[in-house]
Amino acid sequence: MRFSTALFVWVLLVLATVAELALFRIPLDRTVFTVALFGLAGLKALMIAVFYQQVIREGRDVAAFYLFALLVALGLIIGTLTSMSGMTTTHV
Amino acid sequence: MAEITPNSVRYWLFTTNHKNIGILYLVTSFYFLLVGGALALLFRLQLAMPQAEILSASSFNQAVTVHGLVMVLWFLSPLAFALANYIVPLQIGANDLAFPRINALSYWLYLFGGVLAAIGFFTPGGAIDTGWTVYAPLNTAKYSPQVGTTLGALGLLMLIASVTASTVNFLVTIFKMRAPGMRLMHMPMYTWGILLTVFLMLFAFPSLAAAGLILAADRALGTLYFASHEGGALLWDNLFWFFGHPEVYIVLFPGLFAIAEILPVFARRPLFGKRVIIWAAVAGSILSLMVWGHHMFTTGVNPLWREVMTVLTETISIPFGVITISLILTLVGASIRLRTPMLFAIAAIAHFIVGGITGVFNSSVALDYGLRGTYWVVGHFHYTLLGGAATGLIAGVYYWWPKISGKMFDERLGKLHFILYVVGFNLFAFPIHLLLDMPRRVYTYPLESGWLLNNIVATAGALIFGLSFLLLFFNLYRSLRKGADAGPNPWSSWSLEWLVPSPPSPENYGGQPVVSADGIISIKPLLVNGGERIHVHHLSKAPLLVSLGTFTVFLGLALSVPIALVGLAILVASLVIWAKESWSSHHMEGLQFERWPFRGVEKTRLGVWWLVFGEVVLFSGLILSYLWVRFMSASWPAAGTVFDLTIGAANTFILLTSSFTLVAALAAARLGKHSMVRAGLLTTFVLGLVFLLNKALEWSQLFAEGHTFGSGLPFSAFYVTTGTHGAHVLAGLVVLVYLIVRSFRKPEEIHQSVESFGIYWHFVDIVWVFLFPLFYLF
Numbered sequence: 001m002r003f004s005t006a007l008f009v010w011v012l013l014v015l016a017t018v019a020e021l022a023l024f025r026i027p028l029d030r031t032v033f034t035v036a037l038f039g040l041a042g043l044k045a046l047m048i049a050v051f052y053q054q055v056i057r058e059g060r061d062v063a064a065f066y067l068f069a070l071l072v073a074l075g076l077i078i079g080t081l082t083s084m085s086g087m088t089t090t091h092v
Numbered sequence: 093m094a095e096i097t098p099n100s101v102r103y104w105l106f107t108t109n110h111k112n113i114g115i116l117y118l119v120t121s122f123y124f125l126l127v128g129g130a131l132a133l134l135f136r137l138q139l140a141m142p143q144a145e146i147l148s149a150s151s152f153n154q155a156v157t158v159h160g161l162v163m164v165l166w167f168l169s170p171l172a173f174a175l176a177n178y179i180v181p182l183q184i185g186a187n188d189l190a191f192p193r194i195n196a197l198s199y200w201l202y203l204f205g206g207v208l209a210a211i212g213f214f215t216p217g218g219a220i221d222t223g224w225t226v227y228a229p230l231n232t233a234k235y236s237p238q239v240g241t242t243l244g245a246l247g248l249l250m251l252i253a254s255v256t257a258s259t260v261n262f263l264v265t266i267f268k269m270r271a272p273g274m275r276l277m278h279m280p281m282y283t284w285g286i287l288l289t290v291f292l293m294l295f296a297f298p299s300l301a302a303a304g305l306i307l308a309a310d311r312a313l314g315t316l317y318f319a320s321h322e323g324g325a326l327l328w329d330n331l332f333w334f335f336g337h338p339e340v341y342i343v344l345f346p347g348l349f350a351i352a353e354i355l356p357v358f359a360r361r362p363l364f365g366k367r368v369i370i371w372a373a374v375a376g377s378i379l380s381l382m383v384w385g386h387h388m389f390t391t392g393v394n395p396l397w398r399e400v401m402t403v404l405t406e407t408i409s410i411p412f413g414v415i416t417i418s419l420i421l422t423l424v425g426a427s428i429r430l431r432t433p434m435l436f437a438i439a440a441i442a443h444f445i446v447g448g449i450t451g452v453f454n455s456s457v458a459l460d461y462g463l464r465g466t467y468w469v470v471g472h473f474h475y476t477l478l479g480g481a482a483t484g485l486i487a488g489v490y491y492w493w494p495k496i497s498g499k500m501f502d503e504r505l506g507k508l509h510f511i512l513y514v515v516g517f518n519l520f521a522f523p524i525h526l527l528l529d530m531p532r533r534v535y536t537y538p539l540e541s542g543w544l545l546n547n548i549v550a551t552a553g554a555l556i557f558g559l560s561f562l563l564l565f566f567n568l569y570r571s572l573r574k575g576a577d578a579g580p581n582p583w584s585s586w587s588l589e590w591l592v593p594s595p596p597s598p599e600n601y602g603g604q605p606v607v608s609a610d611g612i613i614s615i616k617p618l619l620v621n622g623g624e625r626i627h628v629h630h631l632s633k634a635p636l637l638v639s640l641g642t643f644t645v646f647l648g649l650a651l652s653v654p655i656a657l658v659g660l661a662i663l664v665a666s667l668v669i670w671a672k673e674s675w676s677s678h679h680m681e682g683l684q685f686e687r688w689p690f691r692g693v694e695k696t697r698l699g700v701w702w703l704v705f706g707e708v709v710l711f712s713g714l715i716l717s718y719l720w721v722r723f724m725s726a727s728w729p730a731a732g733t734v735f736d737l738t739i740g741a742a743n744t745f746i747l748l749t750s751s752f753t754l755v756a757a758l759a760a761a762r763l764g765k766h767s768m769v770r771a772g773l774l775t776t777f778v779l780g781l782v783f784l785l786n787k788a789l790e791w792s793q794l795f796a797e798g799h800t801f802g803s804g805l806p807f808s809a810f811y812v813t814t815g816t817h818g819a820h821v822l823a824g825l826v827v828l829v830y831l832i833v834r835s836f837r838k839p840e841e842i843h844q845s846v847e848s849f850g851i852y853w854h855f856v857d858i859v860w861v862f863l864f865p866l867f868y869l870f
Contacts (some may be wrong), residue, residue: 001755001759002757002759003756006755006756006759007641007752009752010749010751010752011747011749014745014748016274016438017741017744017748017864019556020864020865020869021737021741021869023869024731024732024737024869034870037865037869037870038862038865040865041861041864041865042864044182044858044861045861045862048751048854048857048858049854050199051469051755051852051857052751052752052754052755052850052854052857053851053854053855058693058697058701059690059691059692059693060690061688061689061690061691061693062690062693062698065701065705066701066703066704066705066708069295069705069706069708069709070708072295072381072708072709072712073708073709073712073748074712074713075381075382075714076299076330076334076709076712076713077712077715077719079382079384079397080330080334080716080720081383081716081719081720082328082397083326083330083385083388083393083394083397084323084393084394084720084724085394085397085850086395087396087854089626
């Protein structure tokens with residue numbers, strides 16, 4: 001990757017972080033805030049994976065297994081959190 | 093390293109050759125079988141009669157727990173790895189595994205992990221006694237205060253590290269080191285079985301790793317996850333069973349695919365539906381990651397979720413039904429030679445069918461309410477894992493023993509072993525299905541319960557079954573002393589490993605095996621390295637020392653800090669030895685060829701990618717745990733009120749910048765600008781160090797304010813999650829030191845290493861990208 005591209009990506013990552021901090025200061029609906037905050041985090045992660053880890057240069061096979069790992073991870077998180085809906089706990 | 097005599101003690105301590113490591117795994121897994129088997133006989137004797145006093149309640153719990161853990165984790169999978177280590181490189185035409193020293197490291201971590209857990213028996217209060225599922229809150233200090241449980245948890249972490257290293261090694265070996273012309277569908281079935289096994293291990297074990305890390309933190313540091321009344325127990329259930337259900341297939345596949353290797357040879361006809369079996373197993377693997385909830389039907393989880401899990405669990409029986417039918421159809425109308433490996437293979441199929449059918453009952457929520465926690469479940473999983481998986485592996489041991497030893501075993505003794513094995517196993521495992529109303533986890537029972545007869549028969553069967561293994565060991569030992577020479581191919585088999593002498597030479601093949609388009613295998617002169625044989629070093633002391641250092645650190649964490657410090661010193665010294673060895677041995681690792689998939693991805697880089705894929709699941713387990721306790725908690729501090737946002741934001745900028753400087757170093761390495769490479773690596777190191785110092789500052793501030801590990805779930809979650817991430821940053825800094833030194837000594841060779849390391853470092857950055865908003869802004 002060209003140095004200028006790497007620098008540009010870094011600037012974008014910094015700006016996205018600044019945006020996250022700004023979101024924190026702005027009074028927003030909780031749902032909007034959550035979606036925006038983790039949307040920005042996801043965008044940053046995607047930029048790092050694509051440009052710094054160079055997933056695309058590695059080819060489709062690596063990208064496919066990366067995606068599979070993410071699906072497994074999301075399955076674990078979403079599956080488990082879904083299982084708790086409707087449950088009650090005892091606070092002692 | 094100075095010359096070491098083959099077969100001396102030092103030779104076996106330092107060997108990295110895949111066949112030697114396979115033999116070490118074989119011997120060690122059989123040792124753990126003896127340990128686990130002896131414990132089983134002890135508690136079977138205790139249960140043979142009502143009100144027996146052979147074991148106390150506490151000893152019974154320890155025996156049952158260690159038996160379960162040892163048999164599943166220290167016997168079954170390692171026995172599969174024993175055969176895999178020896179056979180897989182031979183079957184694909186490779187001269188070793190992709191990373192021989194990491195292979196040795198896997199073995200030593202496995203052995204020391206077992207020793208660490210076993211030390212618990214000699215500590216006050218005894219060994220881990222929570223049941224093999226280590227359920228919360230039984231696993232917490234309140235209900236299991238003895239240090240033996242902490243040692244068990246730490247031993248488990250060492251085992252997980254061993255498994256992770258092995259999975260990466262086998263995945264890279266199978267994908268990058270197959271002989272020219274050998275397509276994936278050309279691979280022998282056992283290699284396919286190992287490929288699917290390690291693939292599942294890579295995605296299932298990190299969940300157990302997350303649970304184990306949290307458990308170790310709860311016990312050693314005093315964090316509060318699993319002791320929490322706010323869902324702590326169910327959190328363990330989810331993390332454990334996300335690993336635990338795929339673990340059934342992790343244990344099953346090697347045995348099942350060994351059977352698929354053996355049946356065609358002794359039936360003298362091709363395997364029926366090879367492609368169908370493989371695709372069915374792939375489907376079963378993926379489904380196995382989606383059915384963990386059926387182990388929690390009785391815990392009060394969401395009803396709709398239970399229904400989804402029921403459907404998925406019943407669906408998973410379809411691919412395994414297809415596999416079983418294909419195996420049976422291989423035998424229909426065949427001219428069968430009933431030699432010992434074949435007998436065990438057929439018995440394994442029969443047992444697996446019983447285990448499979450009884451398992452379907454448990455997938456129904458209604459039936460599961462009645463059967464859960466009874467001996468029915470014990471009967472079901474013993475038919476599946478012992479009768480099916482272990483019997484398949486024993487068939488594999490008999491089948492490949494002539495290749496490993498170069499000697500034939502006694503067929504009559506083998507058949508006698510088979511008869512005692514099958515009779516003993518069925519006498520043991522069938523009657524316990526009938527104990528439908530006997531709870532699993534009681535150490536004694538009253539006479540009037542009506543459980544006596546089935547328990548007596550089961551105990552007698554277990555004794556016969558256990559003693560039958562002595563025949564196996566005697567037969568194998570006797571073959572070494574008096575067995576007839578096996579020759580290269582005693583069974584008239586078709587796969588690649590039978591082309592070479594028994595046992596094979598250290599380099600496996602005199603030339604390069606090549607598979608032609610029509611599947612004909614030939615061995616050609618070497619096609620790489622200018623036709624010269626590449627000398628492969630087979631000795632390294634580093635893997636043993638790294639494992640010893642890790643063992644000592646963990647022992648110290650459980651017993652006393654000075655011991656941990658000694659371990660740390662050993663670990664640092666051994667890592668230096670490791671790094672120095674790699675500088676002096678360019679050709680230590682095996683050959684690689686370009687083929688689908690992962691064409692063009694260099695093998696070290698591919699190894700790091702696989703590691704990262706596993707790490708994705710590990711951190712998802714930790715993030716899930718954080719979200720779980722947060723959503724379950726009645727109250728949670730608002731963002732920005734406890735954790736210092738300034739430090740969090742500063743660390744985010746620092747880590748993002750370190751990713752950029754590493755990319756700059758890589759760009760410089762590609763251009764051959766050595767001073768720029770050093771500057772980039774040094775800057776990355778400094779930024780990583782500042783990140784850690786910042787984190788240390790943050791932790792010390794929190795501690796000074798009275799927010800320790802045990803100050804509540806928000807702090808437990810913060811310390812465990814960011815601490816694990818910090819440990820990853822620290823590991824990255826250790827590698828950076830190595831790269832910096834190397835950039836001065838051999839700057840022209842740094843490019844590939846920086847590229848591979850970058851994959852890891854950027855991943856650590858990605859994790860922080862999510863941890864920052866989760867802990868500081870959300």
